[in-house]
Amino acid sequence: MTERLVVIGGDAAGMSAASQARDRRGPDDLRIVALEKGAHASYSACGIPYLVGGEVTDVESLVSRRPEVFRDTLDIDLRLRTEAVEIDLDRRAVAVRDEEGDLGWEPFDQLVIATGAVPGRPDLPGAGAGGIHGVQTLDDGIALLRALERGPREAVVVGGGYIGLEMAEALVRRGLKVSLVDAAGQPMSTLDPDMGALIADALRDLGIRVHLGERVEGFEESGGHVTAVRTENLTLPADLVVLGLGTRPNSALAEAAGIEVGETSGIRTDRRMRTPTEGVWAAGDCVETFHLVSRQPVAIALGTHANKQGRVAGINIGGGHASFPGVVGTAVSKICEYEVARTGLTTAEAARAGFEPVGEIMESTTRAGYYPGARRMKIKMIADRGTGRLLGAQIVGQEGAAKRIDALAIAVWHEMTVEEITGLDLSYAPPFAPVWDPVLIAARKAAEHLERLGRRG
Amino acid sequence: MTERLVVIGGDAAGMSAASQARDRRGPDDLRIVALEKGAHASYSACGIPYLVGGEVTDVESLVSRRPEVFRDTLDIDLRLRTEAVEIDLDRRAVAVRDEEGDLGWEPFDQLVIATGAVPGRPDLPGAGAGGIHGVQTLDDGIALLRALERGPREAVVVGGGYIGLEMAEALVRRGLKVSLVDAAGQPMSTLDPDMGALIADALRDLGIRVHLGERVEGFEESGGHVTAVRTENLTLPADLVVLGLGTRPNSALAEAAGIEVGETSGIRTDRRMRTPTEGVWAAGDCVETFHLVSRQPVAIALGTHANKQGRVAGINIGGGHASFPGVVGTAVSKICEYEVARTGLTTAEAARAGFEPVGEIMESTTRAGYYPGARRMKIKMIADRGTGRLLGAQIVGQEGAAKRIDALAIAVWHEMTVEEITGLDLSYAPPFAPVWDPVLIAARKAAEHLERLGRRG
Numbered sequence: 001m002t003e004r005l006v007v008i009g010g011d012a013a014g015m016s017a018a019s020q021a022r023d024r025r026g027p028d029d030l031r032i033v034a035l036e037k038g039a040h041a042s043y044s045a046c047g048i049p050y051l052v053g054g055e056v057t058d059v060e061s062l063v064s065r066r067p068e069v070f071r072d073t074l075d076i077d078l079r080l081r082t083e084a085v086e087i088d089l090d091r092r093a094v095a096v097r098d099e100e101g102d103l104g105w106e107p108f109d110q111l112v113i114a115t116g117a118v119p120g121r122p123d124l125p126g127a128g129a130g131g132i133h134g135v136q137t138l139d140d141g142i143a144l145l146r147a148l149e150r151g152p153r154e155a156v157v158v159g160g161g162y163i164g165l166e167m168a169e170a171l172v173r174r175g176l177k178v179s180l181v182d183a184a185g186q187p188m189s190t191l192d193p194d195m196g197a198l199i200a201d202a203l204r205d206l207g208i209r210v211h212l213g214e215r216v217e218g219f220e221e222s223g224g225h226v227t228a229v230r231t232e233n234l235t236l237p238a239d240l241v242v243l244g245l246g247t248r249p250n251s252a253l254a255e256a257a258g259i260e261v262g263e264t265s266g267i268r269t270d271r272r273m274r275t276p277t278e279g280v281w282a283a284g285d286c287v288e289t290f291h292l293v294s295r296q297p298v299a300i301a302l303g304t305h306a307n308k309q310g311r312v313a314g315i316n317i318g319g320g321h322a323s324f325p326g327v328v329g330t331a332v333s334k335i336c337e338y339e340v341a342r343t344g345l346t347t348a349e350a351a352r353a354g355f356e357p358v359g360e361i362m363e364s365t366t367r368a369g370y371y372p373g374a375r376r377m378k379i380k381m382i383a384d385r386g387t388g389r390l391l392g393a394q395i396v397g398q399e400g401a402a403k404r405i406d407a408l409a410i411a412v413w414h415e416m417t418v419e420e421i422t423g424l425d426l427s428y429a430p431p432f433a434p435v436w437d438p439v440l441i442a443a444r445k446a447a448e449h450l451e452r453l454g455r456r457g
Numbered sequence: 458m459t460e461r462l463v464v465i466g467g468d469a470a471g472m473s474a475a476s477q478a479r480d481r482r483g484p485d486d487l488r489i490v491a492l493e494k495g496a497h498a499s500y501s502a503c504g505i506p507y508l509v510g511g512e513v514t515d516v517e518s519l520v521s522r523r524p525e526v527f528r529d530t531l532d533i534d535l536r537l538r539t540e541a542v543e544i545d546l547d548r549r550a551v552a553v554r555d556e557e558g559d560l561g562w563e564p565f566d567q568l569v570i571a572t573g574a575v576p577g578r579p580d581l582p583g584a585g586a587g588g589i590h591g592v593q594t595l596d597d598g599i600a601l602l603r604a605l606e607r608g609p610r611e612a613v614v615v616g617g618g619y620i621g622l623e624m625a626e627a628l629v630r631r632g633l634k635v636s637l638v639d640a641a642g643q644p645m646s647t648l649d650p651d652m653g654a655l656i657a658d659a660l661r662d663l664g665i666r667v668h669l670g671e672r673v674e675g676f677e678e679s680g681g682h683v684t685a686v687r688t689e690n691l692t693l694p695a696d697l698v699v700l701g702l703g704t705r706p707n708s709a710l711a712e713a714a715g716i717e718v719g720e721t722s723g724i725r726t727d728r729r730m731r732t733p734t735e736g737v738w739a740a741g742d743c744v745e746t747f748h749l750v751s752r753q754p755v756a757i758a759l760g761t762h763a764n765k766q767g768r769v770a771g772i773n774i775g776g777g778h779a780s781f782p783g784v785v786g787t788a789v790s791k792i793c794e795y796e797v798a799r800t801g802l803t804t805a806e807a808a809r810a811g812f813e814p815v816g817e818i819m820e821s822t823t824r825a826g827y828y829p830g831a832r833r834m835k836i837k838m839i840a841d842r843g844t845g846r847l848l849g850a851q852i853v854g855q856e857g858a859a860k861r862i863d864a865l866a867i868a869v870w871h872e873m874t875v876e877e878i879t880g881l882d883l884s885y886a887p888p889f890a891p892v893w894d895p896v897l898i899a900a901r902k903a904a905e906h907l908e909r910l911g912r913r914g
Contacts, residue, residue, distance in 0.1 A: 012892065047827055047887050061827035064892075162886075303892045304885035311879075311901075320908075325880045332884035341884055370504060370518035400860075406883045406896070407863040413881060414871050423782045424870065426863045427789035427798055428761035429619075430504050435469070435521075435760045439863070444768075451777075 003030050005317060006094050006108035008084040008253070010036025011043065012303050013284025013310035014114030015065065018076050020314025021110075027075040030317075033106055034076055035096060037083035040138040041067055046303050048141035049163070052148070053170030062138060087111070087257035089277060110279050110317050113254050113267060114310065117247035117285035117301040122158075126219030131226040132241040135167060144242070148174055152240035155179070156229040158216050160187030162333045164244030165199070168208050169335050171242070178208050179236050181229065183215040188340060190331065191394050192347050194361060195380050198396045202338045211236070247301045249286045264288040264299035271323035273313040281317065283309035290326035293345050293391055293412060294353040300327060329392075330409040332402045339377075339402035343409040344392025347382050356385040357392075358453065362445045364438035366400035368430035377401035379442040381408075381418060388417035388450055393442070407439050418446040460487050462774060463551050463565035465541040465710070467493025468500065469760050470741025470767035471571030472522065475533050477771025478567075484532040487774075490563055491533055492553060494540035497595040498524055503760050505598035506620070509605070510627030519595060544568070544714035546734060567736050567774050570711050570724060571767060574704035574742035574758040579615075583676030588683040589698040592624055601699070605631055609697035612636070613686040615673050617644030619790045621701030622656070625665050626792050628699070635665050636693050638686065640672040645797060647788065648851050649804050651818060652837050655853045659795045668693070704758045706743045721745040723756035728780035730770040738774065740766035747783035750802050750848055750869060751810040757784060786849075787866040789859045796834075796859035800866040801849025804839055813842040814849075815910065819902045821895035823857035825887035834858035836899040838865075838875060845874035845907055850899070864896050875903040 005021055007014045018034050034041070040063065047062040056062065070076040079098070086095035093105040119134045121127065131152070133144045155171045157164050160182035171178045180187065180203060186196030187203060187210065203210050214231035219241065221227055229236045249266040260268045260276050266288025269275055273283050284306035288297045308324055315322040332341040344350075350357035359382040367374040377397025384391055393408040395401050411421050421443035428435055436444070462478055464471045475489050491498070499522045507513040517523075527533040536555070541563075543552035550562040576591045578584065588609070590601045612628045614621050617639035628635045637644065637660060643653030644660060644667065660667050671688035676698065678684055686693045706723035717725045717733050723745025730738050741763035745754045765781055772779040789798040801807075807814035816839040824831040834854025841848055850865040852858050868878050878900035885892055893901070 044825065044827070044887065044892060046885070046892070047825060050828060050887060055829050056827050058827075302885065304883070304894075307892055308880065308897075322876075323880070325877075328882045330882045330884045332886045332889050334886065334888040339889075343882070343884075368501060368504060370501070370513050370515070371507060372512050403857075403860060403884065403889055404863070406861070406894075407867055409882050409884065410864055410867040410871075414867075419779075420782075423765065423780070425785045425787045425800070425866050426761070427787045427800070427860065427866065428503070428759065429789045429791060430501065430507055431791040432789050432796075432860055435501060435503070435764055437761075437863075440765075 002028060003109040004107055005030055005032045005110045005112065006106050007032065007034040007112040007114060008094065009114035009116055009284065010034050010041030010078055010080070011045070011114070011116060011284070012306035014112060015042040015070065016307050016310025017112045017114065017281070017283055017314035017317065018070070019074060020311050021317040022074045022076060024315065024318025024320055032076045034070070034078045035082045035084050035094070036078065036080050038137055038139050039080055041070070041078055041080060043138045044303065045136065045138065048135050048138065049166035049170045051141050052135070052144055052167065053173040059138070059142060084253060087253055089257055111281065112313055113259070113280065113282040113286060114284045115250040115253055115286045118250045119243065119247050120245035121243060122216060122245065124216065124218045126221050126226065129219055129221035129226040130224050131239055132219060132243065134243050135163060136247065147240060152176060154238050155240040155242065156181060156236050156238040157242045157244055158229065159244035159246065160184070161190070161244060161246055162331065165203070165335045166333060167242045167244055168203065169206070172206055172208060176240065179211060180208055181211045181214050181216060181231060181236065183213070185213050187212070190342055190346065192359065192380060195394045195396055198378065199338070199340060202335060206336050247285065249288065249299045251286050254282065254286070262288040262297050264297050266297070266299035271325060272316050273309055273324060281313040283313045289324070292326045292328050294349060296353065298327065298329070300329065302331065328409055328412045330405060332405060334402070337398050339395070339397055339399065341395040341402040341405035342392070343405050344390065344412040345382065346392060350382055350391045355391055357382045358385045358450060359383070360445055360449050362442045364441050365434055366397065367432060368434050371430040375399050375401065377438055379438055381442045381446040383418045383446050383450060385450065385453060388419055388447070389415055390418055390421060404439050418443045418450065422447060459485060460566040461564055462487055462489045462567045462569065463563050464489065464491040464569040464571060465551065466571035466573055466741065467491050467498030467535055467537070468502065468571070468573060468741070469763035471569060472499040472527065473764050473767025474569045474571065474738070474740055474771035474774065475527070476531060477768050478774040479531045479533060481772065481775025481777055489533045491527070491535045492539045492541050492551070493535065493537050495594050495596050496537055498527070498535055498537060500595045501760065502593065502595065505592050505595065506623035506627045508598050509592070509601055509624065510630040516595070516599060541710060544710055546714055568738065569770055570737065570739040570743060571741045572707040572710055572743045575707045576700065576704050577702035578700060579673060579702065581673060581675045583678050583683065586676050586678035586683040587681050588696060589676060589700065591700050592620060593704065604697060609633060611695050612697040612699065613638060613693050613695040614699045614701055615686065616701035616703065617641065618647070618701060618703055619788065622660070622792045623790060624699045624701055625660065626663070629663055629665060633697065636668060637665055638668045638671050638673060638688060638693065640670070642670050644669070647799055647803065648797070649816065649837060652851045652853055655835065656795070656797060659792060663793050704742065706745065706756045708743050711739065711743070719745040719754050721754050721756040723754070728782060729773050730766055730781060738770040740770045746781070749783045749785050751806060753810065755784065755786070757786065759788065785866055785869045787862060789862060794855050796852070796854055796856065798852040798859035798862035799849070800862050801847065801869040802839065803849060807839055807848045812848055814839045815842045815907060816840070817902055817906050819899045821898050822891055823854065824889060825891050828887040832856050832858065834895055836895055838899045838903040840875045840903050840907060842907065842910060845876055845904065846872055847875055847878060861896050875900045875907065879904060
């Protein structure tokens with residue numbers, strides 16, 4: 001008998017799951033329906049800032065697989081502008097509102113919940129005014145592009161995380177005057193304060209006015225359109241506002257159905273992406289995952305995790321065996337010529353997780369100092385004082401700096417000590433690194449630092 | 458009583474050992490003499506091709522620490538143009554010929570042998586002619602620069618390894634017509650043949666005439682200067698010849714003294730860089746080291762290993778504790794816009810080491826496909842059929858491709874399976890990688906390949 005798989009959410013996690021399941025089970029064995037409430041499926045949400053900034057000019061290039069490919073080649077019944085409004089576990093069916101607004105029930109044997117994340121949109125006076133944009137979906141990105149055509153002059157970006165900074169750069173590229181507001185004392189609060197301060201300096205170099213420690217209290221409007229952003233101390237004129245306030249797992253539908261949601265508000269799954277409810281899987285930004293260093297659940301909205309988790313769910317539904325082992329919190333971003341990356345825990349996170357973190361910033365170059373195009377970069381390594389284990393690392397530098405975080409992410413993954421890292425056989429040639437790669441220098445400095453502390457007892 | 462440390466060889470390994478020992482023991486505790494037969498110490502030999510090619514214009518920029526720094530700041534008695542001609546283990550002294558040609562004895566309590574490598578220079582008719590250059594030492598590089606001033610027109614590079622290719626590029630940059638000759642059927646025989654073929658294509662794109670499977674049989678000369686390179690089938694006109702034939706450990710001095718030399722002709726040491734002879738250490742290109750995948754001794758001449766091994770010897774002589782765990786055979790190079798990297802074992806090496814290697818080439822891009830500046834790259838992963846363990850990896854691509862080898866080197870180091878690699882938390886943002894980093898895609902493809910083979914039994 002043909003089994004029925006319903007996938008809620010047609011982006012990275014959902015369509016990866018659908019594709020992998022199809023790869024292993026033909027249409028006679030598994031009927032697949034994918035429900036996407038937006039107008040686009042299977043696109044790179046991470047590409048939106050570059051669409052807005054103009055580096056990417058073709059909206060379609062962000063779509064990794066067109067709907068026809070799913071429908072015609074993979075025999076996946078992908079329905080756009082179609083919203084799942086309820087999951088009924090007793091009936092084993094999802095209530096669906098289609099493009100025309102008609103309601104119906106879609107029965108399932110297997111269900112993948114891939115409902116993504118919802119943006120943190122402040123419930124503040126004036127938050128509904130025109131000109132205030134989120135940038136979570138491709139539809140959001142297209143709306144923002146249209147807003148730019150109306151020629152706004154002054155933009156305020158609220159939130160100094162990855163998306164906020166990428167959007168600030170995009171708007172600078174479009175010739176707007178840009179201010180950035182963040183309630184925290186530093187941009188990029190996923191970094192230690194000393195590394196975050198380097199980012200604040202870089203933003204100011206780019207002509208962005210950076211207002212830190214300022215919580216947004218409301219928006220002023222005129223004729224239904226935003227005119228200013230108000231904080232405790234400031235009124236920042238704006239005819240365009242971009243909200244980059246981070247996200248939380250979109251788990252309301254699952255929770256309403258009685259599917260277990262964790263303290264992060266992400267849906268709970270095991271390593272095979274199974275929820276505790278038989279036949280119900282979850283993947284992507286709507287789930288919580290396991291941090292391999294803090295040993296705590298975390299919810300991290302990132303396309304790369306969503307793709308992997310979707311693949312794992314799909315392989316398992318397809319009859320294979322795959323698992324998602326967890327994360328170490330790796331992330332990377334680019335703001336004009338500056339590259340920023342991190343992995344593992346920050347100093348504060350490490351202390352909260354019960355370690356005794358010790359860290360130091362080290363400066364080096366991306367290539368041999370004498371080789372043309374060598375750029376400056378700084379690495380901070382955070383090690384556990386007692387064991388010497390690398391707990392986390394952060395990089396701020398110019399071209400060629402940030403991707404070195406991958407080596408450090410794998411070192412963190414394997415619980416290497418900083419002394420062990422100094423022995424790693426990393427690649428060296430003058431166009432690629434100094435003879436001691438910055439990763440190795442940072443490990444040496446960290447090891448020496450720990451040794452000095454050890455001698456002091 | 459003051460101990461006496463003598464270091465033979467004033468480059469990466471020797472001067473790292475001397476500096477680290479000094480860092481831990483003052484001049485009253487440890488007297489340090491370093492003997493260097495050449496005119497330069499502590500320089501980047503790997504930078505010579507870029508000096509010859511003109512990317513680096515200042516010879517001095519290749520020197521990482523000037524002799525005065527060692528003498529005045531570190532109190533290390535560095536003697537240039539001073540050759541160690543014999544080690545007498547009974548007398549615990551080194552026979553030394555100084556700049557004036559005078560012989561004397563230098564007694565030691567601790568000895569570091571860091572005599573480097575000797576180039577493979579063919580014993581062929583005409584090999585002594587003018588215009589035939591090695592490129593091993595900075596003095597060689599300076600001699601070649603002078604030869605270029607005489608305006609040669611046609612160059613033949615003998616040997617298609619890293620140095621040969623880097624020199625071929627350098628000579629193309631200088632406007633010479635360049636031919637490359639290699640006895641093997643592919644350039645870069647540290648890669649699998651299918652990856653090496655990509656390099657041969659790239660070299661031809663650069664206008665280099667590539668002659669493979671041609672063993673050099675001799676050199677023609679006129680008036681003491683080379684005029685052509687003869688192979689079995691070809692006579693290649695040349696007024697400049699560069700030999701890039703690889704190197705072997707320069708262990709003759711040690712061997713003559715009765716210090717143990719292994720089958721690679723490298724000096725044998727333990728992980729702390731001690732030879733079996735009490736108080737005698739060795740480090741750098743003159744030693745053999747342990748390959749962590751093949752579990753066999755290997756001799757790999759590379760500045761990064763030399764620096765690490767020298768550091769380890771110096772820390773241990775200084776009373777600390779450090780060890781050099783071995784290598785996984787990582788290397789990287791750049792030939793014009795092409796980047797080449799490898800780690801672990803090739804398919805042939807893996808088979809020789811008793812594995813059942815399975816490999817496939819995968820193509821991807823260095824950034825998200827839609828992001829400006831995305832470049833093509835190919836990765837070949839070699840996995841063990843039985844266990845799925847990653848045995849080696851090779852990369853050929855354009856800007857931003859090759860440094861990804863570091864992630865793979867650490868995966869090889871930790872004996873990860875290709876399926877485990879698919880779960881790694883590597884950094885993703887469109888300016889840095891597709892949502893599946895090429896490393897992860899290659900691991901997925903390799904895992905799928907192994908699964909298909911497994912099904913076939």
